[in-house]
Amino acid sequence: MKRNPVIPYALIAVLGITLMIILSFVGLNQVDKVQEGHGEGGEQQQEEGGGEGEGGESSSANPEQIFKNNCASCHGSDLSGGAGPNLQKVGSKLNVEDIKGIITNGKGSMPPNLIQGEKKTAVANWLAEKK
Template sequence: MKRNPVMPYALIAVLGITLMIIIGFVGLNQMDQAGEGKEGEGEKTAEEGGGEASAANPEEIYSQTCAGCHGQDLSGQVGPNLQTIGSKLSKEDIKGIIQNGQGGMPAQNLNAEKTEAVSKWLSEKK
């Protein structure tokens, strides 16, 4: 009796599909666990910071919203160099630029607390 020549290929296909499903579930589980870990860290830092629930970290805000154009080290890329911006502009000037934009920079969609934190931090760069 002859064996069916398609059978080994079908077995490999079934095993491959099963393996992909298992790897997918493992990846989703790890992604969920990573998200839970980040939420826990945020709560921990808020508790350590004297109970401030929404403490604005200007360096983190800068990294997320500004570094793409101004560079991670404030040296400028598409946008201008901000390493000594505090010697050129006041905190209020910087705050106005963040809120309203200027030149090629569009207005940023930051809440008042984040805008205040970033403008204060940048105004100290002299």
């Protein structure tokens, strides 16, 4: 009796498809863990490790560094704008509470909550001084 030459290839294909489905379900369970680690701990670890605070200051005391890490890609490192609006004189148009509201809720294409807690307050105060 001759064997069908397609059967080994069919078995390999079925095994491969089954493996992809199983790995997809395993990966779905890990997405939440990765997002949690990236959203909270990931930023803190990066800033603590790479913070350039003087005399042991935390990076939360340096709003310029927080801005560069989180906002400069859209607003420019010199606040001149780019994908986001120019912020060089934002303090003459908006007060601290307005700026905090925009950071919290986002505006236009800006996503909400890029900065949270005391870092948000520090950046809002720093931007409000730009007049």
